Amino acid sequence: MEGFVAQNLCNGSREVRIQAATQLGKLNAKQRHKLAERGVIAPLISMLQSQDYEAIEAALFALLSLAFGNERNKIRIVKLGVIPVLLELLQSQNESLTELILAAFLVISSCGANKLAIAASGAISVLFKILGGEYDDTDSISMQAKLDAVATLHNLSSCHQIIPSIVSSGIVFTLLQLIHSYEKSSELVEKAMALLEDIIASSENALAQTSGAGDAIRALVETIEEGTPQCKEHAVGILLLICQSCRDKYRGLILREGVIPGLLQLSVDGTWRAKEKAKQLLLLLRDCTSYRSRAKQSKHELVEQIMQEIDAEGEKVMGTKALRLVEDMIAKLST
Numbered sequence: 001m002e003g004f005v006a007q008n009l010c011n012g013s014r015e016v017r018i019q020a021a022t023q024l025g026k027l028n029a030k031q032r033h034k035l036a037e038r039g040v041i042a043p044l045i046s047m048l049q050s051q052d053y054e055a056i057e058a059a060l061f062a063l064l065s066l067a068f069g070n071e072r073n074k075i076r077i078v079k080l081g082v083i084p085v086l087l088e089l090l091q092s093q094n095e096s097l098t099e100l101i102l103a104a105f106l107v108i109s110s111c112g113a114n115k116l117a118i119a120a121s122g123a124i125s126v127l128f129k130i131l132g133g134e135y136d137d138t139d140s141i142s143m144q145a146k147l148d149a150v151a152t153l154h155n156l157s158s159c160h161q162i163i164p165s166i167v168s169s170g171i172v173f174t175l176l177q178l179i180h181s182y183e184k185s186s187e188l189v190e191k192a193m194a195l196l197e198d199i200i201a202s203s204e205n206a207l208a209q210t211s212g213a214g215d216a217i218r219a220l221v222e223t224i225e226e227g228t229p230q231c232k233e234h235a236v237g238i239l240l241l242i243c244q245s246c247r248d249k250y251r252g253l254i255l256r257e258g259v260i261p262g263l264l265q266l267s268v269d270g271t272w273r274a275k276e277k278a279k280q281l282l283l284l285l286r287d288c289t290s291y292r293s294r295a296k297q298s299k300h301e302l303v304e305q306i307m308q309e310i311d312a313e314g315e316k317v318m319g320t321k322a323l324r325l326v327e328d329m330i331a332k333l334s335t
Helices: 002-011 014-024 029-037 041-048 053-067 071-079 082-092 095-109 112-120 123-131 143-157 163-168 171-181 187-202 204-212 216-226 229-245 247-256 260-269 272-285 296-313 319-334
Strands: none
Touching (some): 002 041, 014 053, 029 053, 053 095, 071 082, 082 095, 095 143, 112 123, 143 163, 143 171, 171 187, 204 229, 216 229, 216 247, 216 260, 229 272
C-alpha cells in the first residue's frame, strides 16, 4: 500500500496526488514512517505551493499525520523547507487553512531541533500579529487557531536562546491584550497566563514590561478572582514575581487593586501550587516592621493558622468578611 501511495504522490496527476495524500492519513505509524523514508515529504510540500485549495488541504493533513509523534519526520519536514511555505500560505486568510497551518507550526515546534529554525524564519512576529489582532483579516482566525498560536510560542519559549527575541518582539503587550480582551475563565486566557508566567520567570525585561504595563496588575487581580484554577495559579505566580522584584515599589500598587480577598480564598481552595504562591504573596504584602527579622518557619505557621481559621468558616471570602479576615491576619502576623 505505501509503495502505491508514494508512487502516486511523486508522479500522479492532480486528482491522484490528492487521493494519495488523503490515503496517507489513514495508514498506521509504521507505514507512514516507511513513506517518509521513501521521500514523500518533498512532493507534499510541493503540493502546498500549488494554489489549489483541495491539494493544499490534503497535503497539510498528510504532513500532520507524518509529523505527529515522530521527531525524525518533524525534523525532515522543516529541513525540506516547509516553514516559509507555511508562512506564505497564511496570507490566504482562509479560516480552515489557517487552523491547519497553525496546527502544523504547533506540531513541528514541539521538536527541539526545529525551534531555532522557526524563530529565525520570522514566524514569531506573524504569530504575534495573529494574536494581537493585527492580521489582515482577524475574523478569519478561529479560537482554536489562537490557542495553537499561543501553544506554539510556549513551545518556542522553552529554548532559552529564543526568549530575548520573543520578548523584544512584544510578547508581553500581546499577552496582556489577550488577557484584557477575553473572559478570565477562558482557555485562551489560561494559556496566555501560563506563557506569560514562564516568560517573565526567565526574562527580567519581560518582568519589567509586565510590571510597568498599565492595568496589568489589575488584570492579574481580576484573574485571581474570576479565572480557572490553573489561570489563578499563573496569575498569583506572576504577582508574586512582580512583588519579589521590588516589594517597596509594588506592594502598595498590588494592595490598592484589592487583591487580599482573592488571595485569601486562593489560599484555601486553590491548586497546591496556587496555595503556596498565595501564602508567599500574603507574607510579602503584610505591613510589618519585623518582616525581615521573623523566622521563615514562624511565618509559615502563622499563615497556616490563619488559613485554617478561614477554611473553618466554610464561607466565600468577600465583602465585610474579607475585611475582618484581613484585620485578623495583620493583627496576628504583627504580634
